[in-house]
Amino acid sequence: MDIVGSRTLRCMWQERAQQYGDNTALIYEDAGGDIRSFTYQSLDAQINRAANLFLKQGIAKGDKVAVQLYNSPEFIFCWFGLAKIGAVIVPINTQYVQGECRHILTKCDVRALVTEPSFLPIYEALAAKGQRLEQIFVARAPGEPYQGLVNFDDLLALQSSTLDTYVPLDSEDPAEILFTSGTTSLPKGVVLTHCNLQFAGHYTAWQTRLAARDRYLSMMPNFHIDFQCNAAMAVFAVGACLVMLEKYSARRFWKQICDYRATLTHSMPMILRTLMLQPVAEGEDQHCLRDMLFFMHISDQEKLDFETRFKVTLFNSYGMTETLVGLIGDTPGEPRHWPSIGRPGLGYEAKVTDETGHEVAPNVVGDLWVKGVPGRSLFKEYYQDPQATQAALRCDGWLITGDKAYVDERGLFYFVDRKSNMIKRSGENISSTEVENILMSHPAIQDAAVIGVADPIRDQAVKAFVIFAPGMSLTVEEILAFCSANMAKFKVPSVVEIRKSFPRTCTCKVDKKLLECQ
Secondary structure, eight states, rough: SSSSSSSSSHHHHHHHHHHHHTTTEEEEEOOOOEEEEHHHHHHHHHHHHHHHHHHTTOTTTTTTTEEOOEEEEEHHHHHHHHEEEEEEEEOTTTTOHHHHHHHHHHHTTEEEEEEEEGGHHHHHHHHTTTOOOSEEEESSSSSSSOOOOOEHHHHTTOSSSSSSSSOOTTTEEEEEEEEEOSSSOEEEEEEEEEHHHHHHHHHHHHTOOTTTTTTEESSSTTTTTHHIIIIIIIHHHHHHHEEEEOOOOOTHHHHHHHTTTEEEEEEEEHHHHHTTTTTOOOOTTTOSSSSEEEESOHHHHHHHHHHHHHTTOOOEEEGGGGSSSSSEEEOOOOOOOSSOBEEEEETTTEEEEOTOOOOOOOOOOEEEEEOOOTTTTTEEEEEEEEHHHHHHHHTTTTEEEEEEEOOOTOOEEEEOOTTTEEEEETTTTEEEHHHHHHHHHHHHHHEEEEEHHHTTTTTTEEEEEEEEEETTTOOOOHHHHHHHHHOOGGGSSSSSEOOOOOOOOOOOOBBBGGEEEO
């Protein structure tokens, strides 16, 4: 099944600007409540300006350009402007600190960076350590001078609204490297092609019955697959309107749903729980939502309470960055089967296997495998990591997710558990190994073990256990300060417990399931 063919993202935007030129493509509300909007024609013009800007600054096909921006139209300009000239965007998590940013810049051999003033100290510190980028573009700061740096906003305004140069492109050319935490200590770069992003848009539009008249409101961060493939690409695939919020506010969110007359949105447990904590507002059930896409597990009671109060039905699905979309989900127009995650959608297959890869009987928990076409309906590869690619993605198109699931006699799938070393906190994947390694980089910490513990708001919290080196010690406050300086905020442990020893298996590995029992 191939609904993209040879078309590229450049083709897509040319078609959308012609077909839906005067339709509203994007409404953006920043944290202060200021609003900007763009039609398909004006948004395509801004994308072309960004493409021309990058071309004139020497960015060529295949070059990697990192982008670390909060949710903003400027991210959209860069995302598709780079795609139009065959360059590759490398989004950086806005919570990443110096070491995490350095890893991505080095791994991808990034030539240039687009960022905003609040992130500049990270790159100034990296430059002082010898890691200099060829160019840094400062966006969202019109008229502000930055010595030795390029003001993106000012330069953008000087560019032509039509594309200056048409670089040869193919639908399987890389368009993006999207980093996602894995079970190893460092995140892997998921390579997405022009076809991947377009296929994701068409798939989610089918899954949600999205049409040009719809308004999809998203508060998910731009560096997440949830924003890109489950919202933005779906909207742009059908000429609908994307309502993009700079950040999520529990106090304001439901009013924004109502005020913008959003017909679709998406969510996760932390958002549902923080919304339930808000006082009931008059008219909060007077909204236009027909569906709320939902990712990750909540209890039956939580689901019932939320749907009853807000008069909206949750649309359950399962996916990961490597699968682009919620490839297993409820089928449009058919009854929903909570707590099942549904069935494989168009263009995908799924099965549950034993440790040898053989399919297991119904209702038996095993390893979840999914099948698609690499570079088209599945990611192309892990960037410069053939070993990891080969371990996860078989040559026959089956992707070994590492997650546990079972399937019943009706062909409905049920998610059981995440990968053993992953912690899910407020929608972010956190590698416990990565946090442990950072903790143990402190000279006073001899050993560390990190687990996820239940959190009523954030789904899971990070708990760290540490053993000090002989003759050394730290306060909990000193440990947390060290963590804050060396990892993204969402990875910083919520709880730290000092231990003299850890329970271990017969092979001397820390037995994490016993940590909380001692």
